[in-house]
Amino acid sequence: MKRTDLLLLGLALLPPAVQAAPISVCVEALEQLKTLHMAAPVYKLNEGQERRYLADADRPAEVDRLKTIVAESCSAEPETRRAEESEAEHLHVARSPGCMGDRDTLSTMEKPESRTPEDDIARHRKRVAARCPDVDLSNVWLLLGVPVT
Numbered sequence: 373m374k375r376t377d378l379l380l381l382g383l384a385l386l387p388p389a390v391q392a393a394p395i396s397v398c399v400e401a402l403e404q405l406k407t408l409h410m411a412a413p414v415y416k417l418n419e420g421q422e423r424r425y426l427a428d429a430d431r432p433a434e435v436d437r438l439k440t441i442v443a444e445s446c447s448a449e450p451e452t453r454r455a456e457e458s459e460a461e462h463l464h465v466a467r468s469p470g471c472m473g474d475r476d477t478l479s480t481m482e483k484p485e486s487r488t489p490e491d492d493i494a495r496h497r498k499r500v501a502a503r504c505p506d507v508d509l510s511n512v513w514l515l516l517g518v519p520v521t
Contacts, residue, residue: 395463395508398446402460403467404513405438413516417509426513434513463507469517471504 407414408431415423426434447453465471478500481488 401441403463414513
């Protein structure tokens, strides 16, 4: 058996918890609604990683569009709906400016030229893994991180 065959076989046998699960349309719409209800500017990243901001005048129409998606795709069963809302909240945190900053900080700490002690890196890795998993940031509204003074 070739190495690539073994690799593919190994990936196929990973338990579902290890494989990245796709985000449902409902969860995505719930998370985006939460983002748009925040009192902060929002933007999407284009292919060049440049920000495209949502105009204040266009926000109500985008909220209405997302509410329609929620109504059509989310469960009416209370327990299932709570699970969808919980998943959306975790996604919202993972896409938050705080988590994006935490992931950037970790990336800087892990660079070879960094003089960060290994125990600090390990602690930060653990925090990021628990709270800020990597999530897709393409074609979604993101909150502009506004520094608190």
